[in-house]
């Protein structure tokens with residue numbers, strides 16, 4: 031992969047819009063834009079650095095109804111909309127009054143990212159990774175995945191007419207396997223945990239000239255999650271929420287929602303009022319919540335055992351940064367049991383007509399718990415993220431919901447089944 035570094039003779043600097051360099055999150059060292067994720071000085075994670083040109087609300091509002099309306103804030107070529115391969119984003123922000131009433135809250139919103147092309151927020155990060163990867167000269171899109179990323183990578187590659195290579199845990203939910211396989215591409219079911227597969231992918235990325243969206247082009251991929259934060263603020267009428275609850279797998283999404291809110295304030299696009307960020311995990315895979323509660327900085331890896339497989343990362347790369355954001359903003363990280371996840375999925379369905387996947391259940395159940403513990407203000411404007419579609423995790427709730435009754439095809443049978 032070093033052959034693609036932009037500093038070599040005869041290579042041209044990539045056009046990645048406002049992105050100017052990669053910068054180490056630990057030591058601050060800078061290096062040229064390229065397919066790198068680890069700092070050459072200290073091996074810390076690299077993040078995209080920008081010089082933003084003048085961005086206005088009007089220039090954003092004049093853009094398309096997808097993530098590319100924010101292209102002036104993303105590491106993608108300027109012409110990305112003309113050559114777009116997928117159009118994720120601009121998903122609905124639903125005011126959840128029925129649910130708010132049930133929870134005793136004043137103003138609750140659901141950012142429903144199940145409306146993306148492959149029904150999870152992962153289409154956002156893949157679209158940005160693909161745009162950057164093509165500019166960097168890659169022709170194969172790859173990933174290790176807990177499920178939703180596999181769907182998004184295989185679909186985006188199919189649409190772009192390039193090859194995909196996807197690695198998933200062999201024990202993944204059947205719908206997530208089918209929803210990847212249908213797009214073609216190489217799909218390998220690996221006997222191991224996500225963390226095993228992630229390690230394998232890092233080794234493969236050293237040998238093959240492939241863009242592993244969440245490995246060697248991770249700095250660009252991660253920036254795609256900023257669009258969730260931008261959209262929430264724009265859809266609230268260019269205002270930041272006071273509280274936001276975000277699901278945590280690797281922790282990237284949460285840190286980028288915070289980064290987006292910060293950038294909007296810095297650019298004068300919103301009034302930079304304080305907000306609190308809360309993370310949500312399943313108790314069966316809660317390394318970040320545990321570190322938060324213990325007041326530790328280091329994340330102790332765990333072996334996941336939860337129905338929330340899309341969040342089952344036992345050794346989360348961005349865990350320490352999640353702790354930083356949640357502590358700095360006065361938020362927190364909570365974790366919830368599988369039963370609490372199931373309850374939350376049915377609560378959301380019953381009150382708002384939205385069917386969330388297990389990750390959405392984790393987020394709502396965590397909101398509920400934070401309210402019960404008095405750590406979240408029920409009077410403050412709050413947004414929670416539903417990051418995936420319940421149709422992909424049917425098995426999680428098929429044991430707790432079903433027909434009200436089975437009846438014969440007679441009027442008598444029908445009447446006997448009606449509640450009295």
Ligand SMILES: *Cc1c(COP(=O)(O)O)cnc(C)c1O
Pocket residue numbers: 150151152178179277278279280281282283284340341387389390417418
């Ligand atoms: C991947 C994923 C997340 C969290 O992603 P990270 O950025 O790795 O924390 C949340 N929800 C769903 C449904 C996902 O697939």
Ligand SMILES: [Zn+2]
Pocket residue numbers: 054055056057058059069070071072073074
């Ligand atoms: Zn460094």
